[in-house]
Amino acid sequence: MNHDAALILVDVQPDFMPGGALACHEGDAIVPGIDQLLRHRLFRQTVATQDWHPRGHVSFASMHAGTQAFQQTPLYGHPQTLWPDHCVQNTPGATLHPGIDWSQADLILRKGNRPDVDSYSAFRENHGPDGNRPSTGLAGWLRERGVSEVYAAGLARDVCVLWTVQDALALGFRAHVIWDLTRPVTPESDAATRAALEESGIGIVQSAELHD
Ligand code: VGL
Ligand code: ZN
Numbered sequence: 633m634n635h636d637a638a639l640i641l642v643d644v645q646p647d648f649m650p651g652g653a654l655a656c657h658e659g660d661a662i663v664p665g666i667d668q669l670l671r672h673r674l675f676r677q678t679v680a681t682q683d684w685h686p687r688g689h690v691s692f693a694s695m696h697a698g699t700q701a702f703q704q705t706p707l708y709g710h711p712q713t714l715w716p717d718h719c720v721q722n723t724p725g726a727t728l729h730p731g732i733d734w735s736q737a738d739l740i741l742r743k744g745n746r747p748d749v750d751s752y753s754a755f756r757e758n759h760g761p762d763g764n765r766p767s768t769g770l771a772g773w774l775r776e777r778g779v780s781e782v783y784a785a786g787l788a789r790d791v792c793v794l795w796t797v798q799d800a801l802a803l804g805f806r807a808h809v810i811w812d813l814t815r816p817v818t819p820e821s822d823a824a825t826r827a828a829l830e831e832s833g834i835g836i837v838q839s840a841e842l843h844d
Contacts, residue, residue, distance in 0.1 A: 638779040639675040640754055640800075641666060642786030642793045643683045644732060647725030648817075649787075653718040656788045656815040663731040665813045665839050666785055670736040674842055677738045677777055679770065681754045681792070682728055683719035684742035691750040692717045710759040712750060713791075721745070741768060752795035755803060771803045781806040783837070785813035790821040797834050808835035810842070 646652050649659035693701040693714035701716045719726040743751040751757040756765040782800045793814050800807040
């Protein structure tokens, strides 16, 4: 790993863990490994994202009559998956998980806070009403700090982690997923996620490789 790398910790929040509103399979299993990784201070910058939706957010199935969670619906000309209500601002499920020392993070980026637009990636919102995917400003923030390479961990492997590394690559960063420090919403998606990463040249690494 080179010294120009940043760690991006995606949505490590109770609502994405067992018992939470939108639980990832074994989502809590990543917490000790992430805490370890932070203690080793291997990265030039550490960024954390926090899914942070207002009540009645457009991504909630409860806002679309006649739909159910995990179903897709067209939104602004693109398919949008509808989710159970989750990560509602100022609720316990939306906090950053207490098992990690977040004072180690250089930036905490809240996303999905506009009522009418979802945001999976740390870099850009999903498609909005005007057809754009507005930037969160993260790419510039990282470049200003000399970062050319990102490693992503967190939740969910098949949604926000995947979109984050795909955007990182599209924005000119070398990109990697720390596979053992991610978990999916849909375990059946793992083969497709791996294939998508491999096809685009995004690295798949294990946390143990980073320590040596
Ligand atoms: C996520 C679905 C909805 C994620 C966030 O963090 O992967 N997934 N909102
Ligand atoms: Zn969300």
